[in-house]
Amino acid sequence: MIDTGLRIERSSNPKQKPDPEQLSFGKVFTDHMFVMDYxxxxGWHDPRIVPYGSITLDPAAMVFHYGQTVFEGLKAYRTNDDRILLFRPEKNIQRLNRSCHRISIPQIPEEAAIDYLVKLLQVDRDWVPSAEGTSLYIRPFVFANEINLSAVPSTEYTFMIILSPVGSYYKEGIQPVNIYVEDEFTRAVRGGTGTAKTGGNYSASYIAQEKAAEKGYAQVMWLDGIEKKYIEEVGSMNVFFKIDGEIVTPILNGSILEGVTRMSIIELLRDWGYPVAERKISMEELFAAYEKGKLEEAFGTGTAAVVSPIGQLNWKEHQMVINDKRIGELSKKLYDTLTGIQRGQLPDPFNWNREVNE
Structure with a gap:
């Protein structure tokens, strides 16, 4: 059941928009937000766009105690001819529902959710920045708000969408990063919540990220939680390797998040004629390829960075320097092509973009 009657309450006190050259990530928010209750x-009812502001929750709201919450992340882009484009929003809403299913949250009506998002973007259209490399980050999320300390699924939820103008992920241009291969802490295991975008997955990873930072590394490479052998993700991104001309990425095994950027990268590569293998790959295999001079490139993929080249891996004190710490030709081509499509600067042969009309 869904209440389709959207009401809109416009802000009477619009904010001053930030300098597009000074934008960071997730620090500034637009004038409005979307809210819907369950x-x-x-069922899902009272969809509304209201002025952005604080929300009030009872101290016994179940989200605080049992972590029943999921979220998504996607972007809107302003083109050179002043159109607003959404990149594959249906894939994000579909994944939101997969996360909801895993965390025992009622399914969100997908078509209605995209319609509500489009309406919110129409209301806050002027907040989509136009400077090179900038975009409007979109954060849909759902949380349990029933007042109850019983360890059972909530019967009441809130679905919200907030918007944040963000700057270029690469202020100084794309630079390969150094990665520490984590062999102590576990990100997720098959049957757990690794396939869901839920808050606990991220807070559970902070200790490993702090450990890597203390050693001078930008991020963590996660291995499987059982054997500590097979590669899964890098930070909160999916990961790819170019080995002797073939592109290899870990197979979706029940503990790896199914990235929308990952999906798009694979489709681009196959369209270009590259052999792509989705399979298990161990650190031993990767190190052997490196020693033979066959590890040509490595990169992570995700909404924020799109493509993040890896310049060095530290595994069991083995320092694996990849492509002389320079961005690889394929990594650069993928980044330029995908961001070009997203920003309307290149043709969109896959019909990935959805235009937000005024």
């Missing part, structure tokens, strides 16, 4: 009796 109860067992009414």
């Amino acid at each position: 109860t067992e009796e009414k």
Whole structure:
């Protein structure tokens, strides 16, 4: 059941928009936000766009105690001819629902959710920045708000969407990063919540990230939680390797998040004629390829960075320097092509973009 009657309450006190050259990530938010409620009796109801502001929750709201919450991340882009483009929003809403299913949250009506997002973007259209490399980050999320300390799924939820103008991920241009291969802490295991975008997955990873930072590394390479052998993700991104001309990425095994950027990268590579293998790959295999001079490139993929080249891996004190710490030709081509499509600067042969009309 879904209440389709969207109401819009516009802000009477619009904010001053930030300098597009000074934008960081997730620090500034637009004038409005979307909210919708769920109860067992009414289903999803009362969809509304209201002025951005604080929300009030009871101290016994179940989200605080049992972590029943999921989220998504996608972007809107302003083109050179002043159009607003959304990149594959249906894939993000579909993944949101997969996360909801895993965390026992009622399914969000997908078509309605995209319609509500488009309406919110129409209301806050002027907040989509136009400077090179900037975009409007979109954060849909759902949380349990029933007042109850019983360790059971909530019967009441809130679905919200907030918007944040963000700057270029690469202020100084794309630079390969150094990665520490984590062999102590575990990100996720098959059957767990690794396939869901839920808050606990991220907070559980902070200790390993702090450990890597203390050693001078930008991020963590996660291995499987059982054997500590097979590569899964890098930070919160999917990961790819170019080995002797073939592109290899870990197979979706029940503990790896199914990235929308990952999916798009694979489709681009196959369209270009590259052999792409989605399979298990161990650190031993990767190191052997490196020693033979066959590890040509490595990169992470995700919404924020799109493509993040890896310049060095530290595994069991083995220092694996990749492509002389320079961005690889394929990594650069993928980044330029995908961001070009997203920003309307290149043709969109896959019909990935959805235009937000005024």
